[in-house]
Amino acid sequence: MTFATPLGLLALLAIPAIVAIHLFRRRFPVRPVAGLFLWQNPRQTPVEGRRVDRLPITTSLILECLAALALALIIAGARLSSAGGSGHFVVLLDDSASMAAANASGESARDRAVRRVLAEVERLGARARVTLVLSGERPTVLAGPSAFAVEARPALDGWTPQAANHSLALGLRMARELAGRDSRLMVASDMPPDARGAGDIAGALWVAVGEPLANAGIIAAERTLAPDEGQGTVSLTLASHSEAPAPRRVTVSAAGKDVLSRDLEVPPGISSLTLPLPPGLPPVRVALTDDALLRDNSVVLAEPRPRIVGVENRLREERGREALVRALDAVSGVTRAEPGHLVFVDAADLNGSPVPGTWPVAFGSAPKAWRGRGDATDFLGPFILEKRHPLLQGVSLGGVVWTGAAPLLPGAVHPLIAAGNQVLMGLRASGSRDEPAALFNLDLDRTNLIRSPDWPILISNLIEMRRSGLPGPERWNYRVGEWVRVRLGRDPQGPLRYRAGSVERTLAASRDLEFMAPAPGGLLEILEGEDMLFAIGVNFLDETETDLRGRATADAGELADPAVLRAGSGPAFDPLFWLLLAIGGTAIVANWWILSPRRRHA
């Protein structure tokens, strides 16, 4: 139940007033008697004065309280539906960062949208209800639902558009659901409906308050590290949406100190910029000088710490081993190590006890305990591949002769490559669930797989699969809204959370952390208790929002007619109104009948 005018609930004070009246001056049904003195109790008038008697619960009292309650609820505008009355005004605010782009006089589309909304709220009056919805991939309610009109201004004052480019369709759907059929709906954006992917805006007023502006910004950024060269770099992709080259100064700072500063002219269109950076610097902030849109002028980049996969090659000195060495040399972030994260062994050695942290990759005939009856066979295809598995992404096995595949017992391995009923390659749990053993049921010395394009892909997939199992973030720099995946590599030893500026969230205690890079971005720290585990960069990098040339000022659609809304949403259309009216009216009539002079005379 909602109340259109909650102040009307003050009418409920009538109930204690009625009770007080009944307590001190009761209105009982009249009964004529012959000997009143026989009813009078001398104790009713004690020497010390009148006492407060127990309140008699009479029919008249109940009816009067019931009538007062019903009338108070009617005055307060009690409604069954949550949607407000004709004064309910729902506004969908485009939260795209481009709404904050300011013109030469410092006025932004956001400022114009706020003025327009407040003017409309003021026109509706103080009794109007307002719901403010922020658009986005996940629309949110900024004020309301059905907030008082006075709540709109403080909510709008605190609104700073900062979302990446997105369609307003989701927000419009949410706004329509909140508005129902009896409210007015307005959308405030800096672009026409089609440009924002809003689709049908029937029944809504689309207010575009944008202004075409020249702007330059960073649309992509990467920080790399070449340990061998002892040099780091920052690579920026810049976009300038203006007719002429834009003079800018780019500044790189770390820990509050400027590391590098350079003047440049950003040519119209897309350009790139690479800046050298000494290795070992903490996260750096790269900033361009201010222009129309501030949001795309700076990025925070953390130095990547690549996860090196240690590889141990125990294969026999034959052509298969050589092919493996060649393939490993082509993959970056790999080093020879004993014990390695990944160990290539002969399949007969798989029965040995697993070493924690080591994933065995076996080639050749499986151990006897895994083998079924029959001899090893060669296969030309067709091959059945589990394409969804990361190990086989990009692998086709076209033209490959798969040699020496011995029959395996059912369930010995989880098949990833098969030819008919014969399992050619599969995974088997080794040690723990996270440390699988891969079995290639393959005579590596006779097959042509090692000469096919699939071989380096397969080895690369193996390395990357193992790399993803190493502790650390998947990447060190993200865009706002991207999924951040961090492998802890152990059980957490304290409460996990992340902190990015003023945004702080608790993370589920798990070995694998996964969350969405929060807006507005900046340096994001992953904390275990009070210890920082990782610091990564989260940046607003959106080419579409950087381009302010397509912004426009225009109105489309129209607000629903308040008179029509009133006709469909007035109190007469709420069943609760009629119910309360019936209860109140019946109570009043019944009370009048009980206390009527005619009945008193009877």
Added chain:
Amino acid sequence: MPAPSIDWPAVRAAAAFRLAMPRTPAGGRIGERLGSGTGSSLEFQDYRAYAPGDDLRHVDWPAYARSGLLAVRLYREEVAPRIDLVLDVSRSMAVTDSKLRAYGEVAGLLACACASTVGDTRAITRSVLEPRRLHRPEEIEPVLECEAALSALEEPHLPCRRRSLRVVVSDFLFPHDADTLVSRLARDGASLAIVQLTLRDEAEPAVESGRRLVDVEGRGEIDLVIDEAAVRDYRARFNRLRLGLSRAARRTGARFAHVVAETPLREVARQLAAAGVLEAA
């Protein structure tokens, strides 16, 4: 104004009674009932010495023969008794239609009994009004206009006649001292019969919810929740009132009967006869 419409055939059907006469002879004009003085009835009363002028027919000659003294025989007088029917015509007797109807029937029954007594019957309703002589029972009907704010019994002086048979009908639902009231009614009278007529609800009220009780005679009003405690207190007070009247009547030699309205009239007549107010004609 409230006046009962009396069902006379029903009243007459139940009226096989007359007023019970007191042991003490009543006074009155010459009539059919023995009086307290000497008269010309056949009932011997006393002797006294002959005085010149006495009727020689009353000289007891055998006694003169035995004693040589002239003595005359005295006989009881025969009178028509004076009957004062004191009726309460206050509004309390018409508090409900049933009470007013019952009042009319009881009054009619007593009027018939008075007629059977062959007395000089007068109806007294107010001290300031001349008592109305009742030649026929039906003449009582216009008397019973219950619109007075006070009961006649509350007035200090009632125009009752000396040595009259007094029958008082009221609900006695007004504040009073029973001994004082009954003594006053019985003073100089030959006999006194008190008939208290109430509703059953006035004698034994039931539990109700809250009511505004308004006295029909303008003695005020109170708001009261008629719960069990209130009913219990009321019954105790009513019983004290009725018992007080009964005891006061017994002390003064009067007869007292309590009649509940809506009781069948024959039953009322039997109750009055059992209380000594009426006797078989």
